[in-house]
Amino acid sequence: MAPNRKPPQPPPLFHDTGDSIKKKIKGHISNSKALTDRLVKELKPQDATFDNVMLPGELLGNEESLETEVLMFYQAVSESQELRDASTEAQKIAKDYSVEASMREDIFQLVKAVYEKKEKLDPESAKLLDESYKDYIKMGLNLPEGSKRDRFKEIKLRLGSLETDFERNLAEEKGGVWFTPEDLTGVPTDVTSSWEKGTGETEGKLKMNFAYPNLFPTFKYAQNAETRKTAYVANTNKLLKNKPIFQEVIALRDEAARILGYPNHATLRIENKMAKTPERVNDFLSDLRQKLQQGGASEKKALTELKKSDLQSRGDSKGNFDGHYWLWDNPYYNRLMLERDYSVDHEKLAEYFPLSTCIAKMLEIFEQLMGLSFVEVVGKDRDALSPDGDGSHIVWHKDCHLFTVWDSEDQGGNFSGYLYLDLHPRPDKYKHAANFNLQPGFINRDGSRHYPATALVCNFSPPTKTKPSLLKHDEVTTLFHELGHGIHDLVGRTKYSRFHGTNVVRDFVEAPSQMLENWCWTPGQLKSLSNHYSYLSPEYEATWRENSPKDAKQPDKTLPDDLIDKLVKSKHVNDALFNLRQLHFGIFDMTIYQPENHEQATSWDFAELYNKLGYDIQHLDTPVQLGESNDWGNGHTTFAHVISGYDAGYYGYLFSQVYSADMFHTIFAKAPMNPTQGRRYRRTVLEKGGSIDALDLLREFLGREPSNEAFYRELGLQV
Template identity: 30%
Template sequence: MNVLLSKFNTKHDTAPFSKLKNAEYTPAIQEGIALAKAEIDAIVNNPDAATFENTIAAMEYTGEVLDRASSIFFNLNSAETNDEMQKIAQEISPLLSEFGNDIRLNPELFARVKTVYDSRETLDLTPEQSTLLDKKYKSFSRNGANLPEDKKTKLRKIDQELSTLSLQFGENILAETNAFQLHLTNKNDLAGLPEGAIEAAGSLAKAQEKEGWIFTLDHPSYVPFMTYADNRELRKKLALAFGARGFQNNAFDNQKIVLQIVQLRFERAQLLGYATHAHFVLEERMAESPEKVLLFSNNLLAKAKPAAQKEFAELSAFAKEIDGIQQLEKWDGGYYSEKLKQKLFDFDDEKLKPYFQLEKVLNGAFTIAQKLYSLTFTEVFDIDKYHPEVMTYEVTDENKALVAVFYADFFPRKGKRNGAWMTSFKSQYIKDTTNERPHISNVCNFTPPTESKPSLLTFNEVTTLFHEFGHGLHGMLANTTYPSLSGTSVYWDFVELPSQVMENWCYEPEALALFATHYQTNEVIPMEYVQKIKESASFQEGLATMRQLSFGLLDMGWHGQDPTNITDVKAFENQQFAATQLYPEVAENAMSTAFSHIFQGGYSSGYYSYKWAEVLDADAFEYFQEKGIFNPEVATKFKENVLSKGGTEHPMILYKRFRGQEPKPDALLKRAGLL
């Protein structure tokens, strides 16, 4: 019996990871597709006239088996993959893409949806039902339902190709990341590196039965090396390897894939009657159009650029003064920034790390969620997990009712992709009066514990934990009727608000006092360190803003125009970066060939949304600051109007209901020291 096709019979209906077999994924997905098709056929063949309930709502609850099996598979393919799973992903992706098109291009089904949509004015729907109807109709119209047959066929072909290409893109990055190691045997080469980084590199070498130390392109290894290693040549070597991923004219080269992806996305948009892929994407965003995104980005750039140029000049002068560096290169940025920060604020990440033991930081996030939203997190040991390192929690409310199941997976390993993300194994929705609670997961790649120390986080890792936990709360507190509007199923430029707003608590003395205690002495983090964290928060904010905007502008460059005549990835990239470039060009490196956010993840034409959401989060947190960062009234408003509402209404309506007004960029500019 295929586990994925039977009732799980587990605590809270959680995924039975230990019983899953690779051989069962493809048959489960195929069977799931067959079941979903049968459910859709039943809707199409219903002899009764189309209504909201028998068509729109009915569609919402189809494909349950398929959704569950595919979410389990793809989550594991990101967090615990192997060659066999990657092969299965290549089999499954086209099937799912084809199935999606079977639904969206089904003329009888669309006819029923259109009937309901055309009579929407007479239906007396709730805001959530109206949103669902609009979304369902657009899921057809925006995916070719109004096209003639020949164009529908072409669209299907494009979608299949795109799903295969983006998978290939990601696998190439993973392969290139895993293929590179900096193996050092001379102790002098470790000069400047913190003890924890040296110990981790030593453990890695030991695990591979090698002498010395091994550094990799995984963030917990790469970032400390680039920040602290005194040996400039070795920093250069590592930086060049990192920047060359997917750009080495080898079996894992992504240049052709990038050009194919942007071309196919453009052709798809044109088929559907949109000027470009960005026009297509942004129609369903708060930003609405590429013009608006560019206006927003360029306005911010105008404020950030003078600050960035000044900061770059200061950094260059500082590197020259202390080490005689004539020309600051990309592999110098992190290193001299850290040195300058230490000089200006007389502190560094290494001084802070003993106060940020992972377990305590996580418990701090839980305590803050308790104070704001009355949630209790209890670690449990009778829920199945996909790796021994994963921790499982029951999340309950003030009445001890289950709110969510929470999985936490924090350390790098071979089968896990880089970065940090939140995902769900099961969505929240209400069916037959039962409120199905969600199963939410946070996956990160933090500094692992060593033989002599627990996992001690850099401050950047602390904010990452809070960021992903913010996404997690958005998923956990979901309280909507329909699964496709639940949790983080919101406009993409709104999805980063709950995550980014959570980061603000990491800078507040009142919040830090809850979790920032020394791992050996339990002493609370000294106030002068807290002061320095706050002061240094806007250190080089001009450079950071410009870097973030440059990625967003590159994204819009690829997707906001006709890419047909772009033949050289690198040359195109250089053009796009012209307005934001400060460091000398590195010929051996490219950004696009490893830009997973836009070529593998869902951020194409949406990278600007990080900055967009920063405007929202600074404005929202200013409200908390005015009333008190643990003010129950503000927290309740945020929970009820933002966190629990998912995508049930337009985000601006939800935001204004919480804040009483539209967001203004002033709070962000003030926080960044750019006013």
């Protein structure tokens, strides 16, 4: 660690046992219950104020969040089954208590009294009171006591259990498909070299599990169409145990919304978001679908012709052109088109993006743009930083990277928080890429600040003995996107933990990171992020030479201008089909949460709905075109978003792109590394978190009302 840079607070510790996890969560619940019991006993509604009702609970919530988020995090990253199980159980216990606490009539009467007094409060406290009051209403506290309220509570408790089971099934899924080496022709050996090797009946085969670093390259590179189909269909059917869970969750959410007086779950969920109403969301998705349909058809036609010529050129007697363009064809021929028509070879491009240097250069971008400084904590410095003197306790796995994060000197040089990076797959680890807030930031009781700890959990291919971990360009973009969420956490400066960092409305939360993705497509930043792996060490240079033609000249150290130009020109290739796929997800989500009546919500065949919508929107062939029924796949059973937080909210990925495009093209497009604008963005948008309405943040940053012009222009569409 740098001298004289000791953080003002220690990082969280990761030394729990299964018993300690359960004991801690029960202790937090006991403390919370004791506080609310005391408030109800000591206060009458006429005596209730913000300071004696709202503030005590919020301060306790701030303090308890320092442990509770870590307790829930173990299920995503721990190697111990005991810890993962205890973490999952703790989550269930916490959800059940949350339902119980949020349905207490006695505490609601105190909150209601405070709400109706209309005290003069600072804006963040006023927002806290307003949202808390409305949350109680949405938990049924305006319902008359009796059967309706009892049923509502029963539903909420059941939903908490179902949601946890759905997430755990996803996290612990261990399936896969066995392929022969011949089946996998075309898939890079860097990918398959780490796959499980078969014995007995599977002797001579390799197991492709469904983790993204294995699945996606199979889709993109396997020359055998049957291999791609087998992998695709198996992946969509890997979690049939989630089928009844999905069915019950949708039915119960619809019933709960109707008990509260809403016509459907979508109306309930969207009223406090930026979109405000399902009608606005439906109009947005419908308009975008209409605008993209023609482009999608044109792209499909060109890709179909490419498939036909590819099969003919290979003389593929087993795969003669069948007149179809299948769902599982698209990743393969999209890649082939990029290579053929744009000379974009993503395997070659990956050589310029070793993970280790890419991370360092991304952090440099945030240092220059937003006024931050990152110091990695290694070796004995971890022991010095740990409250118990054991540096192994401040990470959950030996391969984790830990950074202390500071404001740059021109920003005051103050501590900003802790950043963790957990980058490679391992058994039972969370399988995608995401940012987890481990400890939020907030103002302590004594007026000092508690700073956040945030973690990026990813699954990039690990290094081998002869090569470092190399990132495909889409993985570079993913890493920068998730790091953007981490920065949002790290620079948060709110009073209460509930508004910290990424705790903003769901249809805005992706906008800051989506905006940052543009830095992975601008020539100057692409060059600055690149560093050909052959320059990292003599051993890596030797590896490169062994795999190159004799007397080949060592590549440029950074990405050459001609390759950058080709990559940038390829940005919007087959963009319509990509966005139609996102529309499929968004429209499916909105459809299932807007049934015509409750009977429809309980009787839907979700597999048929999911697959039929997919074909109607994308027009990519499925087994239905071979005469099979629409239940050939069960993609909805792996669709975590619509169960775990993005219910009636997946549209937000597209909706927030309107705002991300507007911010980038208005403020940053001409000078992406302008430090004045970068720091203004940090102060105006990121620091405020959810403490101010997102639309107001945008208005202040843009200096006007947000517009969709840049979004449609980016897609090559007319406004």
